[in-house]
Amino acid sequence: MSLKRIYTVTGLVISVIILAIVAFTTWYTVDESDQAVIMTFGKAEQTVSEPGLHFKLPWPIQEVEKVPAETLSLDFGYKEDNGAANETKMITGDENIVLADLVVQWKIVDPQKYLFNAENPKDILYDATSASLRSIIGNSKIDDALTTGKAEIQAEVRELLTSLIDKYDLGISILAVNLKDVELPNEDVRNAFTAVTDARETMNTKINEAQKYENQLMNEAEGEKAAIISKATGDKAARLEAARGDVAIFNKLYEQYKNNPEITRERLTLETLEQVLPGAEIYIMNDDGNTMKYFPIRPLENQQQPTPSNQGNVSTEEGGTQQ
Known part of the structure; x- marks a missing residue:
């Protein structure tokens, strides 16, 4: 084989290798879960994160390093x-x-x-x-x-x-x-800590129950307090109104007293006796110094209300009395 033929074959082989390198190293793909770094002669130049087919200069001019883009x-x-x-x-x-x-x-x-x-x-x-x-x-x-x-x-x-x-x-x-x-x-330490934790939880439960009971009593006491205050306020208002009414009545009586003192005094005396002695018998008496006479009011009231069965008798008695 001649030297020229050897050079020709060698050149073809080198050309095929170069073409193969160019064909396989001038493109790359980026997945959705990746991101790529383009390096030119070992120096990082660009970051590519868009998925799909991309192109670059052939190796060894540019290389691609891929890293995950997901969490x-x-x-x-x-x-x-x-x-x-x-x-x-x-x-x-x-x-x-x-x-x-x-x-x-x-x-x-x-x-x-x-x-x-x-x-x-x-x-x-x-x-x-x-x-x-x-x-x-x-x-x-x-x-x-x-x-x-x-x-x-x-x-x-x-x-x-x-x-x-x-x-x-x-x-x-x-x-x-x-x-x-x-x-x-270890298990022994876990058991000991569990016992301590259970005791602490029991303590917290008891404290919570005590606080709940305290709150319940406080609420009840507040309710009773509010009820007492409300009742006292109502009693106060009622007594004030009653006092105002008494004052108004007294003023009216005083005006009447100024006009007719004797009549008003007797009227007040009789009203007071009715209030103090509501069940007492009332008699009208006149004493001239020799013989005391009285007028029986209550028997007369009973006679003024006869029953239907004894109306005739009452008339007879009244007739006899008139004779």
Whole structure:
């Protein structure tokens, strides 16, 4: 084979290889769940997030690195490493040991920083999560970590983790932090803590019942108080009106008294006797100094109301008396 033929074949092979490289490296696709970074001679130039078919300069001039565009999850806590259980233990602020499980929801917001500002951003995120959780748990009491303080611990861990990630400038955004489980390290400790928790719940229940009973008594007392005040107000108004009526009557009587003193005095005397002695017999007497005479009012009243059966007898008696 001649040297010219060898050069020709070599040139054809090289041309085919170049054409193949150009054909296969001048286009790329971006899925809806991905975002791409275009690098020119190893330097990041552009970020592409629109899904579909895209074109670029052939390799090795330009390359494409793809990173996820969707929300990612990082699990921190209990896991299996090569079949062996690995429990994440940490110490609380009151020197108790707990096991904590945490889930971090995060997203890549700047693919260029994520690719080039750190060698392994996932490991950095995991270590920052561990440091944040241990720091917050270390400043919390075991009761708060196991019962009512989980939401506050969760919020503080997210705040601290976000500040750390911002300092590292990894192009990552922390979306949510979910504290799944906080448990005690062994069964004996769990049983002891459960007994303490039950006793505390019983205490709180008794306190709530006592407060409910106190509130009930207070409401009843307030109701009785309001009723007494209302009755007293009504009695006050009634007595005031009665007093005003008495004053008006007295004024009228006084006017009559000024006009006819003797008649008014006798009238008042008789009315007073009727009120003081309502069942007394009334007699009209006249004493001239020698013989006391009286006029029997009550028998006459009885005679003035005869029954139908004895009307004749009464007439006869009256006739006889008249004779």
